[in-house]
Amino acid sequence: MIKGIVCGLMMMVGFTAQAQDAAVKNQPPSPLFRDPIYDGAADPVLVYNKAEKEWTMLYTQRRANVQSPGVAFCYGTAIGVATSKDHGHTWVYRGALNLEHERGQNTFWAPDVVFDKGIYHMFVVYIPGVYSQWGGDSHLVHYTSKNLWDWKYEGPLNLPDHNIIDPTLMKLPDGKWHMWYKDQKLGSITMTAESNDLVNWKAQDKPAIEGRAHEGPKIFRFKDYYWMITDEWQGQRVYRSKDAKTWEHQGLVLDKPGHRPEDTPTGAHADVVVSEGHAYIIYFTHPGRKKHFEDGGLDADGAYSYSTKRTSIHAAELEFNGETLVCDRDKPFSFWLADVK
Numbered sequence: 001m002i003k004g005i006v007c008g009l010m011m012m013v014g015f016t017a018q019a020q021d022a023a024v025k026n027q028p029p030s031p032l033f034r035d036p037i038y039d040g041a042a043d044p045v046l047v048y049n050k051a052e053k054e055w056t057m058l059y060t061q062r063r064a065n066v067q068s069p070g071v072a073f074c075y076g077t078a079i080g081v082a083t084s085k086d087h088g089h090t091w092v093y094r095g096a097l098n099l100e101h102e103r104g105q106n107t108f109w110a111p112d113v114v115f116d117k118g119i120y121h122m123f124v125v126y127i128p129g130v131y132s133q134w135g136g137d138s139h140l141v142h143y144t145s146k147n148l149w150d151w152k153y154e155g156p157l158n159l160p161d162h163n164i165i166d167p168t169l170m171k172l173p174d175g176k177w178h179m180w181y182k183d184q185k186l187g188s189i190t191m192t193a194e195s196n197d198l199v200n201w202k203a204q205d206k207p208a209i210e211g212r213a214h215e216g217p218k219i220f221r222f223k224d225y226y227w228m229i230t231d232e233w234q235g236q237r238v239y240r241s242k243d244a245k246t247w248e249h250q251g252l253v254l255d256k257p258g259h260r261p262e263d264t265p266t267g268a269h270a271d272v273v274v275s276e277g278h279a280y281i282i283y284f285t286h287p288g289r290k291k292h293f294e295d296g297g298l299d300a301d302g303a304y305s306y307s308t309k310r311t312s313i314h315a316a317e318l319e320f321n322g323e324t325l326v327c328d329r330d331k332p333f334s335f336w337l338a339d340v341k
Contacts, residue, residue: 026089028335030260031312032282033057033082033091039310040064040073041080042284043110043166043216043269047120048340049083049148055337056148057082057282057313058122060109061096064309069302070132073309075107079124081149088280088315088337099143101153105130109138110216110269112167113148114177114198120145121198123157123167123179138163140181142199159193159203160185166269168218168228172244180208180217180228188213190230209239209247216269219244222279223320229253229281231269233292236283238325250324254283254316258329262287262312267329272318275338279318281327284311 035041040062049056061080063073078096099108109125122143127136140159143151163184171177176194179201183191190209193201209217209230216231226244229236235255239247254267263285270283286292288307296308317333318325 024332024334026087026334026336027332028089028315030314031262031285031287032088032315033313034262034310035059035061035064035080035082036093037061037080038063038065039306040077041082041313042311044282044284044313045110045112045271046088046273046282046337047113047115047148048337050115050340051147052083053085053339055084055088057084057091058097058111058113059284059313062309062311064311065306067301067303068132070298070304071134072130072132073304075127075132075136076105076130077107077109079108079111084337087339088335091313097149097151099124099126099151099153101141102128104128107131107136110166112169114169114171116171116177116198118146120148122151123169125165125167126156138165138184140164140167154199157193157201159201160191164191166216170219170221170226170244178244180219182215182217188215190214190217190228208245211249212237218270218272220272220274220279222272222274222318222325227272227325229270229272233266233268235266236270236281240324251326253318253325253327254281254329256329258314258316260314260330263314263329265289266292267314267316268292273337275336278334278336279320279325280315280335280337281318282313282315284313286310287312 041059043060081094082091107127111124126141140157142154145151166182179193192208193203195201214230226241228239235252238250241247257264267283316329
C-alpha cells in the first residue's frame with residue numbers, strides 16, 4: 001500500500017511538472033548555442049539587426065577544441081557571429097568578424113554594441129598578439145557599422161591605457177553616453193566614463209563598483225530601476241540604482257548549478273536583454289567543470305583538456321521580487337526576443 005501511495009505521489013509530481021511545462025510557451029533550448037567551429041562561445045552580447053530583422057549574437061570565439069599550450073585558446077580569438085530569425089530560439093553560426101587593423105593575429109574579447117543615429121557602435125577589447133599565459137596589453141577600441149557585418153576601425157578610446165576590458169554602455173537622461181568597464185590595474189573593479197558623441201570619452205575618478213574583484217559588468221533598465229550585474233566567478237552579483245550612479249549591493253544569481261543540459265556549474269560573463277516586460281539573462285557555462293575555476297590542470301604537454309575548455313551559451317529569466325532580481329535557472333519560462341523598431 002505504501003508503495004502504491006509513493007508511486008501515486010510520483011505520478012502526481014510528474015503530471016504537475018508536465019502541466020507546468022505545457023503552460024509555458026516558447027521555452028528556449030538548453031544550451032541556447034554552441035559554437036560549431038571551436039566550441040568556445042563566451043561573453044555573449046545580443047543586438048537586433050534592424051535591416052535584416054533578426055537578432056545577432058556576438059561573442060568571444062575561444063578556440064576550445066584546439067590543442068594549445070596554457071590559455072592560448074583564450075587568445076587569438078575573433079568575435080563570432082550567430083543569428084536568429086525566430087526570436088532567439090534557433091541560432092545559426094554565420095562566421096567571425098574581420099576586425100584586424102594591425103599586422104598578424106591578434107585577440108578580441110567581450111564586445112558591446114549600441115545603436116545611435118543609424119549607426120552601430122562596437123566597443124571591444126583588443127590585445128595585440130597571442131599569449132599562452134594570462135597577460136598582454138589590453139585596450140578598448142571602437143568600430144562603426146551600418147549592417148553589423150562590415151566594421152570600420154575608429155581607433156582606441158582615450159581612456160586609461162592600462163589593461164581595461166569588458167565595456168557596457170547606456171545613454172542616460174543627462175543626454176550623455178556612459179560606459180562602465182573592468183579596470184584590472186585597480187584591482188578588477190568597475191570604473192566609468194562619459195561621452196557626448198561616443199568618440200571622446202572622459203574617465204571618472206571614482207569607481208562605480210568596488211570591493212570584491214569582478215569582471216563583465218552589464219547595465220540595463222528594468223522595473224523602474226537601473227541594474228548592473230557583474231561576474232564574480234561564482235555567479236553574477238546584482239546591483240540596483242535609481243540614477244545609475246549610486247549602486248546598492250544585492251545578492252547573487254546563477255550561483256547554483258542548473259539541471260538543464262550543459263547548464264552547470266555557474267553562469268559566467270552575461271548579457272541582459274529586456275523585451276516586452278521580461279528580462280532575459282544570456283550567459284555562458286563550462287559544462288565540463290564541477291566549479292568555474294576547476295580547469296583540471298595542465299596535462300603532460302602543458303595543455304588543458306577540451307572538456308574543461310569548451311563552453312555553452314544559455315538563457316534564463318530574471319524576475320523582480322519587489323526588492324531585487326532573482327533567477328531560477330531550472331524554472332520553465334517563455335523566451336521571446338521581440339523585434340526592435
